[in-house]
Amino acid sequence: MKHALHQWTWLPVGLTMLAAAGCADRGYVKQADYDSKISQIESRLQNQENRSDKLEQDMQQKFAQYDASIRQVAGRIQVDSMSHFAFDDATLQDQDKPMLDDFAKVIQHYHPYALVTVEGFADPAGSHGYNQRLGEKRAEAVRDYLVSSGGLSADKVRAVSYGEARDRQDAPGKTHDEGMENRRVTLVVDLSGHDEEQRAATAASDGT
Numbered sequence: 001m002k003h004a005l006h007q008w009t010w011l012p013v014g015l016t017m018l019a020a021a022g023c024a025d026r027g028y029v030k031q032a033d034y035d036s037k038i039s040q041i042e043s044r045l046q047n048q049e050n051r052s053d054k055l056e057q058d059m060q061q062k063f064a065q066y067d068a069s070i071r072q073v074a075g076r077i078q079v080d081s082m083s084h085f086a087f088d089d090a091t092l093q094d095q096d097k098p099m100l101d102d103f104a105k106v107i108q109h110y111h112p113y114a115l116v117t118v119e120g121f122a123d124p125a126g127s128h129g130y131n132q133r134l135g136e137k138r139a140e141a142v143r144d145y146l147v148s149s150g151g152l153s154a155d156k157v158r159a160v161s162y163g164e165a166r167d168r169q170d171a172p173g174k175t176h177d178e179g180m181e182n183r184r185v186t187l188v189v190d191l192s193g194h195d196e197e198q199r200a201a202t203a204a205s206d207g208t
Helices: 004-008 011-026 031-062 094-110 128-148 176-182 194-206
Strands: 069-073 076-084 115-121 157-163 184-190
Touching: 031 069, 031 094, 076 094, 076 128, 076 176, 094 128, 115 128, 128 157, 128 184, 176 184
Parallel strands: 115 157
Antiparallel strands: 069 076, 076 184, 115 184
């Protein structure tokens, strides 16, 4: 299923910025220049959509053996149910490491410029503040593993916590033995910065 709608919603913003810049510099924008810029914006958006589709396909194939939900959300790839944790604990379980290893290989080989956000969650047993801290520890445990064992760049993997966020619970209201699905991390892959960083890396390697 295509998700161009999410990405094309940025086009009016780009057009507004383009028009404003042209007016500020010369009072108007030549039609040829305007058309050229529009074409460049459309091309970048299409390239980003194609990369997102390809990454989703790669992960669907790679993770078919695992119990994971993979989908595109607003132009980003969300991989859910990556790791689960014991009650009141933030220790990464050995059974979850092979999937994280495969995830890191896909990102490192095909999308080294992608930004990965590790989202940590908790079941609703504790207080809001406690669950926020626990979710952060779980996200950090997975982030550290992806960097130290998976080889991902530390500046490309960040950790955030959503605690017991009600709208993100896989097993609403469940805790302890029944709340394992809520004690997890989700990985979100953002490819939007790919073009700029790839061009910068290419320029640096060429000495330009």
